[in-house]
Amino acid sequence: MITLNSVHKSFKDKHVLRGITLEIPRSGSLVVIGGSGTGKSVLLKCILGLVTPDQGQILLDGKDVSVGDREAFLDRFGMLFQGGALFDSLNIWENVGFRLRRGPKALNKSDARDKAIEKLRRVGLGPEVANLYPAELSGGMQKRVGLARAIATAPEIIFFDEPTTGLDPIMAGVINDLIREIVTEMGATAVTITHDMTSVRAIADQVAMIHDGTIKWHGTVSQMNETTDPYVDQFIHGRATGPIAALR
Amino acid sequence: MTQINIAIQQFLGAVGHLAFDFLAQIGRIALFGMSALRHMVTGPFYPREFFTALVQIGWFSLPVVGLTAVFTGGALALQIYAGGARFSAEAVVPSIVAIGMVRELGPVLGGLMVAARVASSIAAELGTMKVTEQIDALQTLSTHPMKYLAAPRILAATLSMPILVAVGDAIGIMGGYLVGTHRLGFNAATYLKNTVDFLEAWDVGSGLIKGAVFGFIVALLGCYHGMNSGRGAQGVGRATKSAVVGASVLILASNYLLTEVFFTS
Numbered sequence: 001m002i003t004l005n006s007v008h009k010s011f012k013d014k015h016v017l018r019g020i021t022l023e024i025p026r027s028g029s030l031v032v033i034g035g036s037g038t039g040k041s042v043l044l045k046c047i048l049g050l051v052t053p054d055q056g057q058i059l060l061d062g063k064d065v066s067v068g069d070r071e072a073f074l075d076r077f078g079m080l081f082q083g084g085a086l087f088d089s090l091n092i093w094e095n096v097g098f099r100l101r102r103g104p105k106a107l108n109k110s111d112a113r114d115k116a117i118e119k120l121r122r123v124g125l126g127p128e129v130a131n132l133y134p135a136e137l138s139g140g141m142q143k144r145v146g147l148a149r150a151i152a153t154a155p156e157i158i159f160f161d162e163p164t165t166g167l168d169p170i171m172a173g174v175i176n177d178l179i180r181e182i183v184t185e186m187g188a189t190a191v192t193i194t195h196d197m198t199s200v201r202a203i204a205d206q207v208a209m210i211h212d213g214t215i216k217w218h219g220t221v222s223q224m225n226e227t228t229d230p231y232v233d234q235f236i237h238g239r240a241t242g243p244i245a246a247l248r
Numbered sequence: 249m250t251q252i253n254i255a256i257q258q259f260l261g262a263v264g265h266l267a268f269d270f271l272a273q274i275g276r277i278a279l280f281g282m283s284a285l286r287h288m289v290t291g292p293f294y295p296r297e298f299f300t301a302l303v304q305i306g307w308f309s310l311p312v313v314g315l316t317a318v319f320t321g322g323a324l325a326l327q328i329y330a331g332g333a334r335f336s337a338e339a340v341v342p343s344i345v346a347i348g349m350v351r352e353l354g355p356v357l358g359g360l361m362v363a364a365r366v367a368s369s370i371a372a373e374l375g376t377m378k379v380t381e382q383i384d385a386l387q388t389l390s391t392h393p394m395k396y397l398a399a400p401r402i403l404a405a406t407l408s409m410p411i412l413v414a415v416g417d418a419i420g421i422m423g424g425y426l427v428g429t430h431r432l433g434f435n436a437a438t439y440l441k442n443t444v445d446f447l448e449a450w451d452v453g454s455g456l457i458k459g460a461v462f463g464f465i466v467a468l469l470g471c472y473h474g475m476n477s478g479r480g481a482q483g484v485g486r487a488t489k490s491a492v493v494g495a496s497v498l499i500l501a502s503n504y505l506l507t508e509v510f511f512t513s
Contacts (some may be wrong), residue, residue: 050384074390085385088377089300099389102292149389 001028001189002047002157007056008213009042016042018213019056023107029183029190031204033197033235036242038210040193041082044159047191048077071103078150082162084142086134086149093130096120096148119148123178140171147175151182158183160192164199176202197236200224209235211244277494280398280472281464287392287399297400305366305401305467306408310415312365313358317416321345321355321423329432331442342433342439343446345424350447350455351511354417356503359462362409363495367470370401371491374474377486383475398471402464409463410456417455461506462499469495 002024009017016039024030034040045051047058049065058065065073086095097116101108108116119125123144134142143163150158160179164172176199183190183203192203200207200221207224209217209232216231217224224232234242324345332338374397377383383393421443428434470491477487 045384048388050387071390074388077388079385079388081381081385083380085381087382087385098391103390 001061001194002191003059003062004043004047005057007043007046007055007058009039010053010054017046017053020210020213020215022208022215022218024189024191025188025189025206029180029192029203029205030208031200031206032191032193032208032210033195033200034193034210035195035235039213040210041161043210044079044161044191044193048074048079048159059112075103075153076156077159078153078155078157079159080143080146080150080161080163082165084134084139084146086128086142086145088134089108091131091133092120092137092145094126095145096152098149099153101137111170116148116152118121120145121237122151123148124174124204140167140175142176143167143171143175147178147182151186154186155188157189157191158186159187160190160194160203162194162196163192164196169198172196172198173202184243197238200236252329276476277472279301281468282469283394284398284402284471287394288403290395292395294379294396294400296331297396298404301401301404302408304369304406305463306411309335309362309365309408309412312410313367313416314419315359317349317354317420318426320422321425322427324348324353325388325424325427325432329428338432339442341428341434342424342442343393345428346421346443346447347451349420349424350417350451352455352503352507354420355413355455355458355462356499358413358416358459359409359466359499359503360496361498362405362412362463363466363469364492366405367473367495368488370467370470371474372475372484374471375487376458376478378475378477379479379484393475398467398475401471402467405463405467406460407463409466410459411467412463413455413459414452417452421463440508450510454506457510458503461502465498466495469498478498 004020004022004024007017007020008015020039020043032040032043042051044045047065049070052066060073060076085096086092087098090098093113093116096119097107097112100112100115101109105111113130120127120129125141125144125148129137129141129145134145137145137207147163163175163179167175169247179190179192180203190203192199194200194203204219204221206220208215209229211231217227217229219227224236227233230243233239234244278499325341328341328344328348329338332340332344374383377397383397386393386396425436425443428439429436473487473491473494477483
């Protein structure tokens, strides 16, 4: 469904992606793991067109993502950002219903609010939060709102950028379970980037490891647990010694 | 000798780099401005964002513009009276205060005060949105940041600034009137008559046009630096500072150019 062919991206003299080649199958859950600063977020942003690759090609259903109707392309995606990225100036239901109120299929205010509240309920938040502002919610609640916004229009493809970063283990577990349930229930294609191995095991069908700007390893969760690849082994066991330098 | 040559070359190289960076920055701001203008006239439009910006920029700037104007008008009256006394021309106070306020001090000081208040606020707000990925989030929600964030703010500032200038002009003239009548002993009716008699429509109109240009500059620089903010608190701080400094310098430079165009050609 999503194909990346030798994607390169540099920021000044820092080469972040050095030829990423990856196939992301339809209706599956792929988790991309890798250390901090290895280009996981840049990879997602390249697919979405938020960052333009220097070289290589990204295809969605065989079509180059850099050409064609950008709005129609983005309508197929939902994204949960690392910090939630909720709009401070809008209240919670307006954040969740942001896309519902725009475009050719825009809903009226009342219908959008109802639908936003339904999505909030789906992520375990009651209607009492609908009129609050993001600053009035805890980090875990903001993540849930971000998740509700990402799924509001039932997109085909959902990206999750570090969904459990900054959350306590219980709230992280809740978010992991929600992501798994929602992706299964919607039949969506999910791409999650994380370095939290609990999330990997809870969310992933397939795992890809990014290191030094390339995909070092790709396989299923059970293959990951059994692999002898020294990079994956060091990463999943959190060892300070191994081929991955501790200081990057 | 060779070392001196190398040092001179390095110095000239550094100056050249600075000059190129400066020109490149001007080019980027110009492209950003043209893009903003294009997005102002092509849909979708966001009226709620526009009216919010109108209130934030126009309405909430009234106190600071009014206070600046009243004190400036008062001080101007005192200065002209004191200066005019050297050649027995104290009677020109009302007309000079009026012309000075509407042509120069109203738009320029109003523009600088709005630059300090609005350019900083826009740059800080959009810079924070940038570093917290809210601008990326907007794009993933099929919303163009230039249309949703920049165009409404720039349009609101361009339309509200002439109104602020008009209010500032009136308050500034009133400041001069209060000082003239209560402190300098002018007759109230004579003061008002001299103010009105010597003021021409173009004096007021040129000031309002300047106001619109300054409003555009203030919001443009705020949006440009905010949306191109660096990372973290330091990046947002730098964006805010650059927006205020850039807007202030550009207001003063464009004021000179507009004055040349309006009053010398």
